[in-house]
Amino acid sequence: MDLLSLRYFQTVARLENMTKAAEMLHVSQPAISKLIGNLEKELKIKLFDRTGKYIRLNEYGKRFLAKVDLALQTLEDGKTELLDMAERPTGTVVIFIQVGSYLLPDMITLFRQLYPEAQFKLLQHESHPINPVFDLSISSSPFRIPGTESIPVLTEEIMLAVPSDHRLANRESIHLSELSEDSFISLKPGKQLRETTDSLCRAAGFTPRIIYECDEPSMVRSLVRSGLGVSFIPAVTWGGSQGSSVVLISIEEPVSTRTIEISWYTNRYMTNVAHKFRAFIQDYFKQSERIKK
Template sequence: MELLQLQYFQTVARLQHMTKAAEELQIAQPSLSKTIARLEEDLGVPLFDRHGRQIRLNPFGKTFLARVERAFLELNEGRREIKDLAGLHEGTITLAVTIPRILPELLGSFLAQYPNVRIRQRIESTSSMTRQLESGNIDLCISSAAPEGPDIEWKPLITEEIFLLIPPGHRLSGSQSIPLREVKDEPFITMNAGYGFRNLTDGFCREAGFTPNIAFEGDQPDIIGSLVRQGLGVAFVPALSASGVTPSPERLRITSPVCQRTIGMAWSKRRYLSLAAQRLQQFIVDYFQQMPGHSVGQ
């Protein structure tokens, strides 16, 4: 069994069309057909069901394809690891976040120590992060909800309090703290559904016995403070983000339910982390440990 046979099989399996596969591989169709036939002969079973010119993966083919794709994944990860160890390219890291507020200081400090490292930064929803980690499109992610997956590793970094922002002149202005049910009839300004922070705050409202009346939802946290200042509603804001809202609307502590979130870092155990990504991984851990009032969720 040769690597070229497996590459040809993978292409035919993806397209399920011999002529199209031959065109993509830039080989003659008879040669491709003979290669697939030899592979089936080596395995002792057919990999495709054939009906005239149409071909479809059969159960043998589907099982074998899963193994072939896993083998190619390991080979690609090995190639990345060797290049990294040999120093054949500068370190490049792809980092995804759901909390962009922390990025300028964190990445600025890291790049000051490692100026030759390049970082690609993305803002993603938690559900998207899982897919991106598993596919290898991102190396690390920082989020307020743990991406779920059998190969995803999650490390809690810090637990922070979540406050309520209110507009100037609001009826609750001057209050130090309130139970969340006090604002059950208020319009809320929130992140889009699907973001970890939105799922979290919707849960707080359910605990308080109501469903929030959503007046505005978006994917840019910086806009939320501005809309609150304009009197368009109230909004949840985590402690780390509250310091970035300028000028800052009045914020209230929520006495019940307990409103907190744990920020963590995730990566795929199946994917090789470059030396640069490993440096950033440790840097992120150290960065959050040095924060005032640092508290890691258990």
């Protein structure tokens, strides 16, 4: 059992298709079939159920794949660690973005001014697998991914954004219950901010009447600017000022804040460049909070 066999098995197991696996690996299909057959002979057990030309990973194969994934990832981490020890970091940071996407381009630009060789791979919340693989995740508490450790980097105020001609636009602060009859513009269910703001409304004694649901913060802001409703706006991670046609009001009751965290897997090696970027994020948010104050 060699590394090549394990890598080929991993590809076939994920695709469950010999032809596609052969194309991806740039080898012939008979060679792939022979290699998988030899692996099954060595293990003395079938890893796939075969029906005609179709294959499906069976329970034995699923168990073996989990171990192969772990073994190959451990070897890759070991290679990366040796490169770091030799002061030749790979330079790629995989970030799982759940909040703060508005600020991330600025963070990356400033970081690359310090470390021009740094590269980034960004994973969006909507398209992530059940167990996403990343170096760092930016999220809001109390969200947790099993096997990770987190540190808070920012507590930001969640403000109410209203059109400039709204009846409360001249107020510096309000009780959220005063908006119980208003039309709200919100992110779609499943977003961390949506869960937080729905909870705030429940604490204020009402269910928000949501007339528009959006995928992106930019669309939420645009709809408020158009005078179509009110919305919740995180003071730092959504970019502060929304333009002259929108007024931001503090919510006095209930207390409306959220905590932004950085998370990482405790059982995976973290590269030098990922360590540096984690420290950079912490400092970046400290500076953002000072500027806001």
